Amino acid sequence: MQTIGVLAETTIKLGSAGSEVSDLQTTLKALGYYSGDITGHAGEKTVAAIKAFQSKYGLTADGIAGRDTLEKIQTVYSGSSASPASWVGADTVKEVQTMLKAIGLYTGDITGSIGAKTDAAIRTFQKKYGLTVDGIPGTQTISKLTSVYLQSGTSTSSGVNLSVETVRSAQTMLKALGYYYGDITGNIGTKTETAIRSFQSKYGLTVDGIPGTQTMAKLSELYSGTSTLSSSSLQLGSTGSAVSALQENLSALGYYDGDVTGHYGTLTKAAVLAFQKAKGLTADGIAGTRTLSAIDYAMGISGGSSSGTADSSGSSFGLGDTSATILWMQELLKELGYYAAECTGHFGNKTQAAVKLFQADHGLTADGVVGSKTMAALEEASRGNGSGTPDFASSVLDLHWFNEKSYYLSHGISTGSTITITDVATGKSFNARIQSTGNHADVEPKTSADTKTMCAIWGVSDANSISYTRKAILVTATVNGTTYTYAASMYGEVHGSQTITDNDYDGQFCVHFRHSTTSDTQIEYADNQEPIDVAVNYATQKLGMTHITASSQIK
Numbered sequence: 001m002q003t004i005g006v007l008a009e010t011t012i013k014l015g016s017a018g019s020e021v022s023d024l025q026t027t028l029k030a031l032g033y034y035s036g037d038i039t040g041h042a043g044e045k046t047v048a049a050i051k052a053f054q055s056k057y058g059l060t061a062d063g064i065a066g067r068d069t070l071e072k073i074q075t076v077y078s079g080s081s082a083s084p085a086s087w088v089g090a091d092t093v094k095e096v097q098t099m100l101k102a103i104g105l106y107t108g109d110i111t112g113s114i115g116a117k118t119d120a121a122i123r124t125f126q127k128k129y130g131l132t133v134d135g136i137p138g139t140q141t142i143s144k145l146t147s148v149y150l151q152s153g154t155s156t157s158s159g160v161n162l163s164v165e166t167v168r169s170a171q172t173m174l175k176a177l178g179y180y181y182g183d184i185t186g187n188i189g190t191k192t193e194t195a196i197r198s199f200q201s202k203y204g205l206t207v208d209g210i211p212g213t214q215t216m217a218k219l220s221e222l223y224s225g226t227s228t229l230s231s232s233s234l235q236l237g238s239t240g241s242a243v244s245a246l247q248e249n250l251s252a253l254g255y256y257d258g259d260v261t262g263h264y265g266t267l268t269k270a271a272v273l274a275f276q277k278a279k280g281l282t283a284d285g286i287a288g289t290r291t292l293s294a295i296d297y298a299m300g301i302s303g304g305s306s307s308g309t310a311d312s313s314g315s316s317f318g319l320g321d322t323s324a325t326i327l328w329m330q331e332l333l334k335e336l337g338y339y340a341a342e343c344t345g346h347f348g349n350k351t352q353a354a355v356k357l358f359q360a361d362h363g364l365t366a367d368g369v370v371g372s373k374t375m376a377a378l379e380e381a382s383r384g385n386g387s388g389t390p391d392f393a394s395s396v397l398d399l400h401w402f403n404e405k406s407y408y409l410s411h412g413i414s415t416g417s418t419i420t421i422t423d424v425a426t427g428k429s430f431n432a433r434i435q436s437t438g439n440h441a442d443v444e445p446k447t448s449a450d451t452k453t454m455c456a457i458w459g460v461s462d463a464n465s466i467s468y469t470r471k472a473i474l475v476t477a478t479v480n481g482t483t484y485t486y487a488a489s490m491y492g493e494v495h496g497s498q499t500i501t502d503n504d505y506d507g508q509f510c511v512h513f514r515h516s517t518t519s520d521t522q523i524e525y526a527d528n529q530e531p532i533d534v535a536v537n538y539a540t541q542k543l544g545m546t547h548i549t550a551s552s553q554i555k
Helices: 019-030 044-056 067-078 090-102 116-128 139-152 164-176 190-202 213-223 241-252 266-279 289-299 324-335 349-361 372-383 405-410 448-458 526-542
Strands: 155-157 160-162 395-397 418-423 429-437 441-445 471-479 482-495 508-512 546-548
Touching: 019 044, 019 067, 044 067, 090 116, 090 139, 116 139, 164 190, 164 213, 190 213, 241 266, 241 289, 266 289, 289 324, 324 349, 324 372, 349 372, 395 526, 405 429, 429 448, 441 448, 448 482, 471 526, 482 526, 508 526, 526 546
Parallel strands: 395 482, 395 546
Antiparallel strands: 155 160, 418 429, 418 471, 429 441, 441 508, 471 482, 482 508
16 A cells, blocks of 8 residues: 655655655545656646645645645545556556566566566565565656666667667667667567668677677767757758768759768759759758658668568668658658657558558559658648748747757757747846757756846755756747747756856756657656646637647648
8 A cells, every 4th residue: 555655754745846745646546636748747637636635635735735625635545445557657667577577577578567577576676676576667766777777788689788778869860860669678578680781781890789889889870960850950051072972962862062061062952952942841941851751762872671562663672671761751651640649750550551542542552561652742732731931930939859860950959059938937048058959858957147137936045956947938049040949847946967167057958849758767757747738828828829739740
């Protein structure tokens, strides 16, 4: 049975955080009063659940869980048959099973549901590490499990021991480059090994499914922007071999007639614009993931090898293939309403079904294989699907952080960029520099004056007093004279590393966009998402901005 903290010493209210809050959320969820995620942070949903319970049992409905409320919740829960374990999300359970399996405590399948084997493994782990033995993967159990899993430090592939961090890094880069479509686990399973082998085959490396020194070096090279398949965007002012390759390809396709300089100047931008307009892409002159993938496809160097029959001569793609071009194709199908799943770059059953529907609707052989005729039809249909370029000055963007990352990057939400953050509750704004853009954005205030504004937003005197309480914000960035505004949330608690040492802020803080996740658990917490809704409502209702939720609205 769940026990809610030490009742005499506990008061939970808006902004409270910790294991006691997790326990309360779990119990209220089991009793049917709380429908959010188990976050360990008391947000609006938690307060609403407390109020609903208090109203039901004749307590003062103030949303504050003090001694009387907690005792009543405990009494009601003790007499119920609710099972907290049954309320844990499938994704969380899968992650727990994966980690338990990696450290040798679980031998079953990764199912996403808590059965007898999973329950026994969790209880064994909890007993071993002095946790409450209840079979429930709550906040404390997951935190300890993650720590033990990472400290175990190895993932075995073909008899080779690899560090968990190496595997996580390989999975992250493979996913960004369109070869991997699973979770970032740090453990080499079938999906990861298949992705590595596909990547190694593409680039002439030893095909062994192991992210060794040469494979990791090539991945890092491509991921960092020295290849046309890089996830980084090329734009006015960019330099390097990636720009040279872009110029060579555009020249071969008849869009660029200047010298190959390795410098992204006005001629290169004009060539990119011309290509984008011809292919029905967003005509912004920025060579992001979609544009680069389309260029690769046009050049016939995408590397896709179909197991099916092409509908015409040239490269074709079918079930089982993985490439950046397939990622672009999935995005086109999604914009046209044929594909509703995540855009991964992997040609799976859902992609095949979407292709068949599209082919049937457009008089093509419905074989689920994408050859030149099908791709040409997709491009043509996409050109006719746009509704015009939005006025970004009066639009608030609210895109999926992972599925549409290329738009964030091309709009200035990228490593090293300066952004302006506005707290919608107070209207106060400050500047920040982005350190990284992994599962979310890690940022730091640019100057001591910016740190002072942050303190004013939280109503404290120094940065170390800033609490975990999350704020609804608008993030703006300017690229080539165009200002883009994104809805987001932030919490200002100081943590992690720093790159700016004279800003009176010894670390970084987190900015979350729609569907971004935490660094370690890759879980979408409700308190990341709810403030984003608040920011969107502020932008649309108070500022009269247009809400853009998908790349299909950006043409």
